[in-house]
Amino acid sequence: MSDFDSNPFADPDFSNPFQDPAVTQATRTVTSGLEEYNPFTNTKPAVAGVATKMAPTSTQPAIMKLTEEATAYTQSQTQFPLTHDPRTHPLQQDRAQTELLRRQEELEKKAAELDRREKEMQSLGTSGGRKNNWPPLPDKFPVGPCFYHDITVxxxxxxxxxxxxxxxxxxxxxxxxxxxxxxxxxxxxxxxxxxxxxxxxxxxxxxxxxxxxxxxxxxxxxxxxxxxxxxxxxxxxxxxxxxxxxxxxxxxxxxxxxxxxxxxxxxxxxxxxxxxxxxxxxxxxxxxxxxxxxxxxxxxxxxxxSGASFEKAQQEFASGVMSNKTVQTAAANAASTAARGAFKGEQI
CATH class of the missing domain: 1.20.120 (Four Helix Bundle (Hemerythrin (Met), subunit A))
Incomplete structure (x- = not known):
């Protein structure tokens, strides 16, 4: 049991492997390098005893060099800037102005047509109705116009x-x-x-x-x-x-x-x-x-x-026939005749 209680490292003849000069020098070099290392920089830790050539580093962010395609794209953006305001570029301003002029002309035409129709309706109201103007015959002609024809009205x-x-x-x-x-x-x-x-x-x-x-x-x-x-x-x-x-x-x-x-x-x-x-x-x-x-x-x-259909045509025909005075009179006469016949039949 005495052999187990003894400390082998306390023997004066025992040589500690970690006290070797080569090992201690290498450990000291690695430790100093890790203490000086900064992960937020691009520099690498310098190892003692090793001569390295390192380019001077810069702490500024990296900038991509412009290529020919990027240059052309930036030039096109400079010529035609992407903006929602048409007043910022002369070409877009001209287009917007042309579109406004076109819409203004359409509105003026519609306003003129409405004015003409209104005047036409007023003249018809004062004269008692539209006068036939087609075919265009002279006033002294024995036969007068048969239809009213005015496409613009x-x-x-x-x-x-x-x-x-x-x-x-x-x-x-x-x-x-x-x-x-x-x-x-x-x-x-x-x-x-x-x-x-x-x-x-x-x-x-x-x-x-x-x-x-x-x-x-x-x-x-x-x-x-x-x-x-x-x-x-x-x-x-x-x-x-x-x-x-x-x-x-x-x-x-x-x-x-x-x-x-x-x-x-x-x-x-x-x-x-x-x-x-x-x-x-x-x-x-x-x-x-x-x-x-x-x-x-x-x-x-x-x-x-226009949304027209055969069903709509049938409805128009039915409403037109029923609104005709001649048809209404004939239907009324037929209904009264049938009622009289039924009444006489019941009396008999």
């Missing part, structure tokens, strides 16, 4: 261009029918067998000119004026028939009074000059057919965007 601004185009298309068609009469007359002068064509040409002009105005232009005019779905349906139904007539007249079957393509090619065998004239008239009928198809599509798009 009756039609809203957004539909005026479309209605004017349809009015010009009707005038173009009427002029084509008139030219067709002269074409058939010249053809009759060259070929005496074409008297039927000349007579039918006059008949088509006298029938189709007023009927086209009354049957499809006036419903279109009233549809845009009153936003009437029922009149839109009337226009579409009649205008499809009108388009078919344009195609038929452009074809130009002989003995039908139309200077179409078939008639023009037939006339070339008799007279080349008259045949060329008929070809020009056939081109006019073809133009009527093409423009009619284009305007039909445009009016249909406006009709779909």
């Amino acid at each position: 009756d039609i809203p601004v957004e539909y005026q261009k479309t209605v004017k185009t349809m009015y010009y298309l009707w005038m173009f068609y009427a002029g084509t029918l008139l030219v067709n009469i002269f074409g058939c007359l010249i053809w009759f002068c060259v070929d005496s067998r074409r008297g039927v064509d000349f007579g039918l040409a006059m008949f088509w002009f006298m029938v189709f000119t007023p009927c086209s105005f009354v049957c499809w232009y006036r419903p279109l005019y009233g549809a845009f004026r009153n936003d009437s779905s029922f009149r839109f349906f009337v226009f579409f139904f009649v205008y499809i028939c009108q388009f078919g007539m344009h195609v038929f007249q452009a074809i130009g079957i002989t003995t039908w009074g139309n200077c179409g393509w078939i008639s023009a090619l037939t006339c070339l065998n008799t007279s080349i000059l008259v045949g060329i004239l008929l070809i020009l008239i056939a081109g006019l009928f073809t133009s009527c057919a093409v423009f009619s198809l284009i305007m039909f599509k445009k009016v249909h798009e406006l009709y779909r965007s």
